[in-house]
Amino acid sequence: MRLKKRSLNTERKTPPLSQSSAQSGQSRLYSAVTSSSTIRRVDSRNATPDSGLYDVYGAVVVGAGPAGITAVGNLLENRIDRILWVDHAFDGGRVNQYYREVPSNTKAKLFIEFATAVAPFRESASGSPSGDLAKEQRTSEGISGATKSDKLRDLSDKLLDLQRLDQESGCHLRYAADLLLMLTEGLKRTPGVIAQTGQVTSATLHESTATWAIDVSTEGDSPQNITSVQAQRLILCTGSSPIDPPLPYEPGGLKHLHLDTALSPTKLSELLSPLGPTTVAVIGASHSAVLVLWNLANLALTSKPNLKVKWFTRHPLRYAEYEDGFIARDNTGLKGEAAQWARNNLEPETMPDSLISGMITKITYNKGDEESAYREHLSGTSFVVQAIGYHRDPLPTLRTSSGQKIEPLFDHNEGVFHYMKQNASGSIGELAVLPGVYGAGIAFPEKVVDKKYGHEEMNVGFYKFMQAVKKWSKGWKAVAV
Numbered sequence: 264m265r266l267k268k269r270s271l272n273t274e275r276k277t278p279p280l281s282q283s284s285a286q287s288g289q290s291r292l293y294s295a296v297t298s299s300s301t302i303r304r305v306d307s308r309n310a311t312p313d314s315g316l317y318d319v320y321g322a323v324v325v326g327a328g329p330a331g332i333t334a335v336g337n338l339l340e341n342r343i344d345r346i347l348w349v350d351h352a353f354d355g356g357r358v359n360q361y362y363r364e365v366p367s368n369t370k371a372k373l374f375i376e377f378a379t380a381v382a383p384f385r386e387s388a389s390g391s392p393s394g395d396l397a398k399e400q401r402t403s404e405g406i407s408g409a410t411k412s413d414k415l416r417d418l419s420d421k422l423l424d425l426q427r428l429d430q431e432s433g434c435h436l437r438y439a440a441d442l443l444l445m446l447t448e449g450l451k452r453t454p455g456v457i458a459q460t461g462q463v464t465s466a467t468l469h470e471s472t473a474t475w476a477i478d479v480s481t482e483g484d485s486p487q488n489i490t491s492v493q494a495q496r497l498i499l500c501t502g503s504s505p506i507d508p509p510l511p512y513e514p515g516g517l518k519h520l521h522l523d524t525a526l527s528p529t530k531l532s533e534l535l536s537p538l539g540p541t542t543v544a545v546i547g548a549s550h551s552a553v554l555v556l557w558n559l560a561n562l563a564l565t566s567k568p569n570l571k572v573k574w575f576t577r578h579p580l581r582y583a584e585y586e587d588g589f590i591a592r593d594n595t596g597l598k599g600e601a602a603q604w605a606r607n608n609l610e611p612e613t614m615p616d617s618l619i620s621g622m623i624t625k626i627t628y629n630k631g632d633e634e635s636a637y638r639e640h641l642s643g644t645s646f647v648v649q650a651i652g653y654h655r656d657p658l659p660t661l662r663t664s665s666g667q668k669i670e671p672l673f674d675h676n677e678g679v680f681h682y683m684k685q686n687a688s689g690s691i692g693e694l695a696v697l698p699g700v701y702g703a704g705i706a707f708p709e710k711v712v713d714k715k716y717g718h719e720e721m722n723v724g725f726y727k728f729m730q731a732v733k734k735w736s737k738g739w740k741a742v743a744v
């Protein structure tokens with residue numbers, strides 16, 4: 264990726280929401296229909312070579328997966344505009360890039376509730392910011408009750424596709440991915456939002472004004488090519504990726520098969536089908552591991568009978584439990600089709616009689632005994648898939664204007680970050696809130712306590728991101744300027 268010089272865009276820009284609502288009253292949600300030909304206004308008196316299209320942005324949102332989409336929707340809902348939205352590709356994040364073939368572990372209705380939870384989404388979904396949906400009273404409750412069918416009538420085909428599914432069951436994530444693409448396009452056209460393809464590389468905090476100078480590395484030609492801006496808020500929705508570290512013991516010739524590939528039946532078949540007899544090791548026992556085992560089993564039972572699997576697990580399978588009014592192990596337990604397949608095929612009482620019994624060999628061990636388990640059982644294995652969790656994608660480098668590197672610590676209850684603030688003498692001071700920086704999504708989820716077992720879990724999922732950001736974004740307004 265190369266750095267580009269910003270070219271000052273002299274296109275006129277629609278007034279920000281805060282101005283337009285002051286001019287035209289609170290009931291007008293959006294004053295203009297947007298399109299590529301929208302007339303835009305730039306206040307050239309304030310535009311500086313380093314400012315992008317606005318002198319100071321209300322927020323820079325990093326990432327356009329479900330979390331970034333949620334953040335932009337909630338900023339607009341809270342009447343914070345002048346948003347610079349940055350993503351590598353604006354293609355729905357990892358769900359669309361890698362998991363279209365994965366069955367969801369959430370019910371179809373939750374994707375609809377996500378897509379209709381804030382007015383800017385409903386307007387995006389309807390394709391018309393000035394249409395009927397825009398005239399509804401803005402609420403933070405999403406849609407519900409008697410008004411639901413009216414409000415959904417105008418939603419685009421993608422939302423209708425999802426609506427036609429059994430709402431109480433899961434669905435393939437391609438439906439959710441298409442929804443994300445649709446919302447992305449709608450939000451990109453919304454006044455007050457500027458989308459910039461690229462990577463946010465660094466941000467510098469000016470502590471006296473609590474503003475951030477944010478650097479963007481852009482690639483290719485885009486209308487603005489913004490590379491440096493000032494902003495009051497920085498919202499990190501940067502996502503997480505599967506971990507695939509070296510094993511404590513690896514026999515010669517063992518290849519790592521990436522989890523993203525193994526979660527796609529199509530890619531898995533393309534890779535393995537041309538090969539001769541193949542043994543694949545799968546490590547893990549949560550959602551990803553079960554789906555990989557299922558994909559491999561389907562392949563072996565259809566087109567590749569010479570495929571064998573060694574399944575390495577250090578704990579029994581855990582299932583979500585549907586209690587009266589809540590779900591125990593809501594985030595860590597198996598759900599949906601994956602849970603059903605696991606019950607039918609992988610449990611000690613079902614595995615011996617399952618069609619997959621001759622194909623999958625289960626190897627159990629205790630945490631800490633990985634090396635000896637691998638030494639004993641990995642020989643003769645061609646590939647290993649590690650389904651052992653995700654880690655945060657790299658964050659932009661953060662520092663203060665005096666050059667102090669900031670190591671942000673996320674608060675999973677409040678959605679804010681803390682950092683070690685230097686005191687006046689330049690020595691390390693105390694932990695302070697990092698002004699204007701917020702997180703959301705799989706990298707920065709809300710922490711919840713399991714109501715049945717009492718352990719803590721990270722609340723991960725489209726609708727959970729929405730619930731957290733709706734709560735947290737009330738505090739996003741309180742930024743000193």
Ligand SMILES: Cc1cc2nc3c(=O)[nH]c(=O)nc-3n(C[C@H](O)[C@H](O)[C@H](O)COP(=O)(O)OP(=O)(O)OC[C@H]3O[C@@H](n4cnc5c(N)ncnc54)[C@H](O)[C@@H]3O)c2cc1C
Pocket residue numbers: 325326327328329330331349350351352353354355356357358362365366367368369436461462463464500501502503526551656657658659703704705706723724725726
């Ligand atoms: C296999 C799998 C299945 C799942 N199934 C479900 C499900 O059924 N239902 C459900 O509700 N949830 C599900 N989830 C959970 C969750 O919805 C997804 O993990 C989702 O992708 C997380 O969204 P995100 O926006 O946090 O991150 P991502 O989707 O990873 O998006 C992050 C975005 O940020 C961009 N980015 C990162 N750093 C920068 C930077 N410095 N500059 C610019 N751009 C940057 C990336 O390019 C990317 O587009 C699933 C998760 C996994 C792993």
Ligand SMILES: NC(=O)c1ccc[n+]([C@@H]2O[C@H](COP(=O)([O-])OP(=O)(O)OC[C@H]3O[C@@H](n4cnc5c(N)ncnc54)[C@H](OP(=O)(O)O)[C@@H]3O)[C@@H](O)[C@H]2O)c1
Pocket residue numbers: 365366367368369546547548549550551552554575576577578594595601630633650651652653723724
């Ligand atoms: N739509 C879907 O169906 C779907 C599919 C996949 C993922 N997801 C979502 O994506 C997120 C990540 O899920 P995930 O299943 O990939 O990971 P995860 O929930 O983080 O679970 C990782 C698992 O790997 C185990 N593990 C870690 N190191 C191990 C080792 N060395 N040997 C054996 N086991 C090891 C852990 O066991 P310990 O508990 O012992 O540490 C844990 O069970 C979740 O939010 C999930 O809901 C959804």
